[in-house]
Amino acid sequence: MKIGYARVSTQEQNLARQLEALKKNGVKKIFEEKISGKNLDRPELQKMLDYIHEEDEVVVLSLDRLGRNSADLTNIIEEIKRKGAVLNILSLPSFAGVTDTNLKNLLTNLVLEIYKYTAEEERRKIKERQKQGIALAKKRGAYKGGKRLYAPDSPNPQKRLVYNEVVKMLKQKIPISRIARTVGISRMQVYRIRDYARDLKTKQ
Numbered sequence: 113m114k115i116g117y118a119r120v121s122t123q124e125q126n127l128a129r130q131l132e133a134l135k136k137n138g139v140k141k142i143f144e145e146k147i148s149g150k151n152l153d154r155p156e157l158q159k160m161l162d163y164i165h166e167e168d169e170v171v172v173l174s175l176d177r178l179g180r181n182s183a184d185l186t187n188i189i190e191e192i193k194r195k196g197a198v199l200n201i202l203s204l205p206s207f208a209g210v211t212d213t214n215l216k217n218l219l220t221n222l223v224l225e226i227y228k229y230t231a232e233e234e235r236r237k238i239k240e241r242q243k244q245g246i247a248l249a250k251k252r253g254a255y256k257g258g259k260r261l262y263a264p265d266s267p268n269p270q271k272r273l274v275y276n277e278v279v280k281m282l283k284q285k286i287p288i289s290r291i292a293r294t295v296g297i298s299r300m301q302v303y304r305i306r307d308y309a310r311d312l313k314t315k316q
Contacts, residue, residue, distance in 0.1 A: 152179070172202070
């Protein structure tokens with residue numbers, strides 16, 4: 113079964129172009145989302161990943177609809193593969209004419225890696241511009257920073273406890289899906305906590 117995922121970053125943007133392209137390509141079920149792709153904490157993305165089964169085909173108009181950085185894209189693609197489904201990105205070459213399966217997979221993976229790198233570079237540039245903007249705002253005294261909800265210094269005691277428990281279970285090599293079920297959060301949130309914990313460790 114062909115399953116589509118369509119996303120725009122804000123409520124004001126229109127999904128029509130993506131929906132039309134997906135339907136033209138025989139997609140029967142579409143998960144629609146109007147939310148930023150800056151991380152994996154997206155309800156419809158999570159529903160889509162939970163819904164897919166073996167031999168399903170996940171169809172998106174372009175790679176940046178799935179995610180905006182290499183780590184997130186890798187996590188999503190690996191989850192799709194783990195479910196036994198395949199990914200079809202309409203804006204990328206399909207290599208439909210290549211009959212050798214190994215060569216086809218090699219070419220597809222190569223193209224994905226190039227586009228993931230491009231997406232990561234764009235995200236890095238955006239973050240750099242944000243840092244510059246924050247620095248300028250701080251100089252003006254106009255910046256008020258926020259706290260992460262799931263963090264070792266979270267202002268929410270319950271979420272602070274969840275963070276510490278997730279980090280502990282990650283160190284024990286417990287599978288992501290099992291951690292998510294145990295602590296009652298989405299797999300995407302577990303990935304976010306994992307990545308944030310890694311960043312903190314790197315800065316130490």
